[in-house]
Amino acid sequence: MRTVRVPMSRDTAESLKLGEVISITGTVITGRDEMHMRAIEYTDEGKPVPKEINNSVLYHCGPIMVREGDKWKVIAAGPTTSARMNKLEPEIIRRFSIRAIIGKGGMSQEVLDAMKEVGCVYLAATGGTAVSLAEGLSRVTGVEWEDLGMAEAMWKFSAENLGPLIVAMDAHGNSLYEDVRKNLVRD
Amino acid sequence: MATMIKLPETIEDTVVNLLRLANTKLPVDIGWALESAAMWERNPIAYSQMGAIMDNVKKAEVLGRPMCQDTGIPIFYVRGRFDSTIAGDIERGVARATREIPMRPNTVDPITRKNPGNNLGKGMPIIHYIPTDDDFTEITVVLKGAGSENMTHLAMLNPADGVEGIEKFVVDTVLDAGGRPCPPGIVGVGIGGTSDECVAMAKRALLRKLDEENPDPELQKMEEELFIKLNSSGLGPMGLGGDTTVLAVKINTAYCHTASLPVAVNIGCWATRRASVRITDGGVEYAQGVTL
Numbered sequence: 001m002r003t004v005r006v007p008m009s010r011d012t013a014e015s016l017k018l019g020e021v022i023s024i025t026g027t028v029i030t031g032r033d034e035m036h037m038r039a040i041e042y043t044d045e046g047k048p049v050p051k052e053i054n055n056s057v058l059y060h061c062g063p064i065m066v067r068e069g070d071k072w073k074v075i076a077a078g079p080t081t082s083a084r085m086n087k088l089e090p091e092i093i094r095r096f097s098i099r100a101i102i103g104k105g106g107m108s109q110e111v112l113d114a115m116k117e118v119g120c121v122y123l124a125a126t127g128g129t130a131v132s133l134a135e136g137l138s139r140v141t142g143v144e145w146e147d148l149g150m151a152e153a154m155w156k157f158s159a160e161n162l163g164p165l166i167v168a169m170d171a172h173g174n175s176l177y178e179d180v181r182k183n184l185v186r187d
Numbered sequence: 188m189a190t191m192i193k194l195p196e197t198i199e200d201t202v203v204n205l206l207r208l209a210n211t212k213l214p215v216d217i218g219w220a221l222e223s224a225a226m227w228e229r230n231p232i233a234y235s236q237m238g239a240i241m242d243n244v245k246k247a248e249v250l251g252r253p254m255c256q257d258t259g260i261p262i263f264y265v266r267g268r269f270d271s272t273i274a275g276d277i278e279r280g281v282a283r284a285t286r287e288i289p290m291r292p293n294t295v296d297p298i299t300r301k302n303p304g305n306n307l308g309k310g311m312p313i314i315h316y317i318p319t320d321d322d323f324t325e326i327t328v329v330l331k332g333a334g335s336e337n338m339t340h341l342a343m344l345n346p347a348d349g350v351e352g353i354e355k356f357v358v359d360t361v362l363d364a365g366g367r368p369c370p371p372g373i374v375g376v377g378i379g380g381t382s383d384e385c386v387a388m389a390k391r392a393l394l395r396k397l398d399e400e401n402p403d404p405e406l407q408k409m410e411e412e413l414f415i416k417l418n419s420s421g422l423g424p425m426g427l428g429g430d431t432t433v434l435a436v437k438i439n440t441a442y443c444h445t446a447s448l449p450v451a452v453n454i455g456c457w458a459t460r461r462a463s464v465r466i467t468d469g470g471v472e473y474a475q476g477v478t479l
Contacts, residue, residue, distance in 0.1 A: 019232065034300070064256050064291045075289065076256035081334045081367045105334075105366035105426055126236050127334065127369035127425055128458045129243035130256040149302040151291055164239065166232060168427060176232075177366065180428040184362055185420050 001164060006057050008099040010119035014171045022123070023163030027052060027156065028102070028137065030061045032080055034152035036088040038145060043095060050144040052156055053096045059125075060085065060103035062151030063134070065143075072140040074157070078130030079104040082122070090114035102165060106177035112169055122169035124176075136162030196471055198273060201464055202280025202326065205473070206261060207288050209330055209462035210253040213244045214475035216397040217373075217459060220434040224371060233429025237371075240424075240457055255458045257332035258290035261306070262390065264327040264479055266317040267465075274314060277326070281305070281312050293333075315387075317479065327463040327477050329393055335368035335456040341386055344448040353378060353450050354413060360452040361417055361433065366426020369456035373397070373435050374413070377451040380441035389453035392437035394461055396476035401438060410436045424457075 004012060006026025016022065029052050031039070042049050063077035082103030085092075089107060092098060093114040100120060101107070104127040115122065125133055139158040146153045169175040196204070218241075225237040247254035263277055282305040284290055292304045294311045306312065340360045344352050357376055364370075377388030401407040413436040423429025434457070443449060465472045 021235070062256060062291065064253060064258070064289060066289060076253050076291075078256050080257070081337070083367055084337075104369065124366075124425060124427060126239040126243075127366070128255040128456060129239050131246040131250060131252050131254060132239065132243040134252075149292065149295075149304075151293065164235065166235075166427065176427055180421060180423065180426060181365065183421055186358055186362060187416070 003161060006159070007055055008057065010099070013099050013119045013121050016121050016167045016170060018167055018170045018174045018176060020167045021164050022167065023136070023161040023165060024057055024100070024102070024123075024159050025161055026057070026159060027141070028057045028059050028159040028162060029053065030059045030063065030155040032060060032062050032152050033084055034148045035145060035154045036085055036092055038148070039096070040088065040091055050154060055097050055099055057100040057102065058098050060101065063155060065140070065150055065155065072143065074134045074137050074140060076130035077134040077137050078128055079125040081105050082107050086111060093118050093120055106168060106175060112173055112175055115169060115171055116173045119171050121167055121171050123165035124168035125165055133162065136160055198276035198466070199280045199283065201466060201471055202277050203284045203287060205326060205328055205462050205464050206280065206284040206290065208473055208475070209328055209460040210258055210288055210290065211251050212248050212475070213254060213458065214461055216476060217434065217457070218244060220397050221371070221457065224431040224434060228430050230423060230429035232427050233423045233431060236424035236427065237431065253288060253290065254460070255332060256291055257334065258293065259330035259332040259460070260293060260336070261312045261328050261330055263312060263314040264317065264394070265314060266325040266327070266479065267319050267321040267323045269316070269318070269324045273324070277312060277314060278307055282307055322467060324466045325463060325477070326466070327394060327479065328461065329390070330460040332456060332458070335372060335454045338364040338368045339386065339389070339451070339453050341382060341449065341451045343382065344450055346446065346448050348448060350409070352448070354409070354416070356450050357413055357436070357452055358416055358420070361454065362420055362422055364454060365422065368454040369458070370422060370426065371424055371431045371434050372457050373437060373455035373459050374417070374433050375453040375455060376436065376438045377453070378438060378440045378449070379443035380449060381443070382449055384441060385449035385451040386453065388439035388441060389451040391479050392439045393453065393455040393459055394476065395437050395478050397435040399478070406438045406440065410438055
């Protein structure tokens with residue numbers, strides 16, 4: 001299993017092959033519906049947003065976190081359904097040059113187009129494997145926008161071998177989900 | 188499987204234990220279904236997904252952590268003898284379990300999206316009551332995450348659509364959902380009743396043990412047919428392709444209006460977390476699958 005380090009260059013993102021299994025080491029941020037909406041709203045209004053969003057590896061995840069003293073500990077951190085962010089993601093990818101999205105279930109053609117334009121990949125984490133995935137996120141480096149609540153806040157991690165992750169949508173307009181969908185047998 | 192625990196355990200304690208059991212231990216019948224499906228799986232990506240799932244299930248149980256970060260909305264079914272104070276016991280149990288297990292605070296106001304942080308709020312948790320003359324109180328919980336719950340569909344079909352129409356609706360609903368509800372899971376189907384009862388029946392179907400046959404042979408046949416159709420579709424675990432799209436199809440029916448044919452589909456993800464407890468004068472007995 002190839003380990004990909006963050007920050008990830010555009011070249012690295014473009015070198016990842018459909019179906020390849022990788023793990024991620026380096027900064028990973030989480031973001032779901034509310035984080036996407038706020039990032040767009042704030043930049044529209046000229047307000048600052050956390051700098052980590054730029055060129056980030058963005059994990060569609062609302063983890064379970066507990067506070068121990070002055071530190072945060074991750075309990076469970078599997079992927080959420082990425083398709084909920086279909087409408088917002090193309091704008092986020094373009095505005096912040098997102099390098100990789102980690103999620104489950106895949107995303108729309110509009111997202112795939114934006115990914116190709118910017119040089120971004122979609123990495124499928126196995127849905128529901130929250131305890132295993134939390135092992136790769138044991139170093140919590142901070143939280144932004146905590147007022148959005150535990151699930152919707154932007155959590156920051158220093159990931160170590162976060163995975164296994166499958167390159168399910170590449171930076172060249174190919175999608176495993178689309179391949180499967182085209183060949184579905186319905187009768 | 189069942190373990191007897193002597194009272195005194197308050198109902199609030201029992202609810203906390205029930206939620207802990209549901210969150211941290213996958214029902215044995217679902218574990219078996221995953222293991223046996225993996226033996227037949229030919230697609231290497233699909234096989235790796237199922238391996239990752241089983242690995243995670245074991246870790247969650249050993250560490251006593253919720254197997255999925257989406258600890259869902261708990262839906263309770265109370266059966267047997269009980270009085271109105273049980274609602275308060277369940278509410279307190281949910282709030283305590285949220286802190287102690289912990290569960291993710293998931294409930295929000297639908298308009299303001301404000302989160303009270305304790306998985307309560309107007310209308311929460313959801314409790315269904317089934318009073319009987321039995322000498323026990325049975326509490327069952329199923330935890331529904333949003334990934335699978337958001338894929339729920341109700342169709343008010345025409346009677347002329349018949350069995351063919353029912354099966355087409357079920358197949359289309361599951362396949363159009365793709366990887367979003369975390370397949371391979373359980374497909375709960377309600378047929379008949381009224382619109383509201385139909386959706387409730389579909390959800391109740393998720394509580395049944397996977398290895399138990401439907402008591403109605405016609406429905407058992409339909410469950411098997413749909414199981415084969417869905418697993419021949421190629422959708423696979425997480426929608427990434429493969430032979431394993433569903434672990435079971437479970438159907439509940441009720442009589443309906445002569446001019447109606449309601450059909451509802453409620454999908455349970457692979458982590459359909461369910462648990463039951465029976466409280467009698469002698470003690471408390473836990474299990475993980477019931478027929479309601």
